[in-house]
Amino acid sequence: MSKLKHMKLGDILFSIFQYVMLIGASIIALVPVVVCVFTAFKTNDEYAATSVLDFPEHWTYLENFVVAFTKANMGRCFLNTGIVLVVVLTLSILFSSMLAYILNRFRFPGHGLIDNLFTFASLIPGIATQVTVYQIMYSLGLINHLYGYIIVLCGTDIISIYIFLQFFENLPTSLDESAILDGCTYFGIFFKILFPLLKPAIVTSCILKGVSVYNEYYMSNLYLQNANLKTISTALYTFTGPYGNQYNYICAGVLITIIPILIVFLLCQKQIYGGLAAGAVKG
Amino acid sequence: MNAIVAEQKSPLQFFHDGRVQRKLVIFCFMILPMALLIVFTYVPFIKMIQFSFYDRTYLDSGKFVGLKNYLEVFTRSECFGSLAVSLYYMGGAVVQLGLALFFASLMVFKVKGAGVYKACMFFPYLICGIAVGFIFKFFYSRGYVLDTILMMFGMDLEDIPYWLQNQSINNISLVATSVWRYTGQNMVLFLGAMMSVDNDLYEAADLDGAGKWQKFRYIILPSIKTIIVLNLILSISGSLSAFEPPYVITNGTMGTGTYFVIMNRLAHENQKVGLACAMAIVLLAIIVLCTVAQKLFFKYVFTDGADDPEAAAEAKRQRKAAKAARKQKKEVAPV
Numbered sequence: 293m294s295k296l297k298h299m300k301l302g303d304i305l306f307s308i309f310q311y312v313m314l315i316g317a318s319i320i321a322l323v324p325v326v327v328c329v330f331t332a333f334k335t336n337d338e339y340a341a342t343s344v345l346d347f348p349e350h351w352t353y354l355e356n357f358v359v360a361f362t363k364a365n366m367g368r369c370f371l372n373t374g375i376v377l378v379v380v381l382t383l384s385i386l387f388s389s390m391l392a393y394i395l396n397r398f399r400f401p402g403h404g405l406i407d408n409l410f411t412f413a414s415l416i417p418g419i420a421t422q423v424t425v426y427q428i429m430y431s432l433g434l435i436n437h438l439y440g441y442i443i444v445l446c447g448t449d450i451i452s453i454y455i456f457l458q459f460f461e462n463l464p465t466s467l468d469e470s471a472i473l474d475g476c477t478y479f480g481i482f483f484k485i486l487f488p489l490l491k492p493a494i495v496t497s498c499i500l501k502g503v504s505v506y507n508e509y510y511m512s513n514l515y516l517q518n519a520n521l522k523t524i525s526t527a528l529y530t531f532t533g534p535y536g537n538q539y540n541y542i543c544a545g546v547l548i549t550i551i552p553i554l555i556v557f558l559l560c561q562k563q564i565y566g567g568l569a570a571g572a573v574k575g
Numbered sequence: 576m577n578a579i580v581a582e583q584k585s586p587l588q589f590f591h592d593g594r595v596q597r598k599l600v601i602f603c604f605m606i607l608p609m610a611l612l613i614v615f616t617y618v619p620f621i622k623m624i625q626f627s628f629y630d631r632t633y634l635d636s637g638k639f640v641g642l643k644n645y646l647e648v649f650t651r652s653e654c655f656g657s658l659a660v661s662l663y664y665m666g667g668a669v670v671q672l673g674l675a676l677f678f679a680s681l682m683v684f685k686v687k688g689a690g691v692y693k694a695c696m697f698f699p700y701l702i703c704g705i706a707v708g709f710i711f712k713f714f715y716s717r718g719y720v721l722d723t724i725l726m727m728f729g730m731d732l733e734d735i736p737y738w739l740q741n742q743s744i745n746n747i748s749l750v751a752t753s754v755w756r757y758t759g760q761n762m763v764l765f766l767g768a769m770m771s772v773d774n775d776l777y778e779a780a781d782l783d784g785a786g787k788w789q790k791f792r793y794i795i796l797p798s799i800k801t802i803i804v805l806n807l808i809l810s811i812s813g814s815l816s817a818f819e820p821p822y823v824i825t826n827g828t829m830g831t832g833t834y835f836v837i838m839n840r841l842a843h844e845n846q847k848v849g850l851a852c853a854m855a856i857v858l859l860a861i862i863v864l865c866t867v868a869q870k871l872f873f874k875y876v877f878t879d880g881a882d883d884p885e886a887a888a889e890a891k892r893q894r895k896a897a898k899a900a901r902k903q904k905k906e907v908a909p910v
Contacts, residue, residue: 302786306684306787307686310681310684310686311686313677313678313681314681314682314686314688314692317674317678317692317695317696318691318692318695318696320755321695321696321698321755322695323720323724324710324711324713324720324755325698325699325702327713327714327720328710331713343723344713344719344720344723345720345723345724345727387608388608390604390605390608391604391605393604394600394601394604394605398601400601406605409612409617410612413612413616415859415862415863415866416616416859417816417835417855417858417859417862419816419818419835419839420623420835420854420855420858420859421616421619421620421623421855423619423623423626423842423848423851423855424620424622424626424852425615425619426633427619427633428614428618428619428622443611443615444615446611447611447614447615447616453608472593477596477600478596478597478599478600479600479603482600482604503701506703507702507703509703509705524703525703525704525705526705528703528705528706528709529705531709537716539713539716539719542709542713543709543713545709546709546710549705549706550703550706553701553702553703554698557698561690561694564701565693565697565763568760568767569763569764569767569768
């Protein structure tokens with residue numbers, strides 16, 4: 293109360309304005325998703341009879357989730373996505389940290405050229421080159437194999453390289469120098485001394501890359517056409533035909549794919565926000 | 576003398592020789608990433624340039640047609656029309672930046688539950704494109720979410736347009752989904768830049784009795800003008816590369832095909848690979864132009880403040896010195 297007295301009228305009005313705007317925006321951001329949550333818990337009859345904004349009768353009605361999960365073969369798709377995620381993250385962290393180490397710590401003929409090659413590659417719109425990438429994948433026999441998809445995902449990783457490059461800039465070279473005096477090899481320096489120190493950058497690029505791999509569907513759709521190889525986002529796409537307007541099933545499917553992302557988001561909010569800023573500075 | 580010593584080295588010593596090892600580590604660490612970059616980015620890129628001069632399909636190598644494909648990019652109504660659709664996305668990008676700036680500025684000033692609002696607005700960014708597509712198909716369908724909400728506010732169903740079918744409005748509906756998805760992400764970026772402002776500045780502003788508007792105008796805005804201009808320039812190429820909303824929600828039908836969607840259709844459905852490649856090259860040229868413009872802009876327009884680390888460091892040093900001086904004064908004064 294006493295605090296209120298000290299505030300000027302303008303400050304109070306501003307405060308009210310702040311809350312109204314921010315709460316309003318949060319609600320608008322959530323409405324499309326929340327409506328999906330309501331709908332996913334409705335039976336067919338309930339879905340046909342009630343307004344989309346009504347609460348479902350029973351929050352324990354899980355039939356839609358079961359149908360969505362089994363019809364789209366989501367168990368298998370989660371397994372595929374899991375395999376792709378683990379392998380792609382491991383490889384791309386390794387590759388991009390190694391490359392960043394070389395580019396940051398050594399000067400050699402061709403250094404500038406390689407740097408420029410990566411910078412220019414980041415400008416080439418990914419979807420545009422898929423026309424010709426498809427031909428290369430085809431001639432290498434990589435289509436309809438999980439490993440083919442994994443390789444193509446590893447090949448398009450420029451953001452991670454930037455994150456690691458920035459991180460190396462802030463690691464003092466005196467670390468390397470003293471290790472060399474102790475008789476450590478360059479390989480030893482990287483794997484034993486520097487790599488453990490990269491942990492924050494690894495977490496950041498794992499999250500950013502992980503989210504983009506989990507959500508990727510264009511290449512998955514192009515290179516994994518076999519039903520048993522589908523990833524989670526392309527599995528969701530199969531709902532387009534058979535369910536037409538049965539949005540209670542579709543919403544259940546949508547929620548199943550969102551839940552893992554939501555959990556990761558709630559657990560690593562700070563790293564995600566931080567990672568975004570790190571990824572954005574590259575421009 | 577040196578040559579003799581080198582010859583006597585055992586393989587292990589040879590490995591420990593700095594120069595050799597250096598070459599070895601450079602080679603080993605670069606070979607795989609470079610191979611991937613070349614095979615999956617540069618070979619396709621060079622092939623793309625080559626294909627753009629041919630009238631060809633996926634398998635048939637076709638015949639050389641010179642610049643015909645490029646002329647077609649600018650004369651074919653399909654391609655040219657998609658550039659007009661991109662204007663909607665450009666407008667959307669400006670609205671999105673404005674909203675992000677607005678909400679980020681509101682959040683810079685103390686407010687309870689800032690983390691919750693931030694999370695709510697940011698989360699859409701993490702949802703997969705296909706899921707966003709379904710969410711909004713449902714949202715815009717006749718008689719579903721949006722219509723129900725509008726009817727709650729007293730609108731008649733007959734007065735409400737078909738959000739995805741009506742050609743005068745469906746592009747706006749699609750752009751809105753992308754604004755919904757990316758505003759939070761932009762906001763987080765802006766907020767990060769605003770928070771990195773030296774706290775001394777705010778303190779000094781408080782001492783001088785600056786109001787909120789003045790703080791916004793003279794402290795917050797300068798701190799993020801770089802990132803705003805950057806995002807404005809990026810929005811030009813970004814709006815040309817807009818792909819997901821029309822691809823997933825309307826499949827580019829009913830006049831919603833953006834440049835990328837048309838290119839994708841030409842390549843994969845009509846098998847006009849040469850024309851699609853020419854479109855890709857034109858897009859890339861525009862992106863490169865934007866990037867060069869951005870570099871020039873930053874080089875010649877923003878020469879003060881945050882973009883020049885030395886000047887910024889100098890300013891910071893001066894502020895610190897001034898603060899220390901004030902502190903000393905305070906300590907001395909009572910005596």
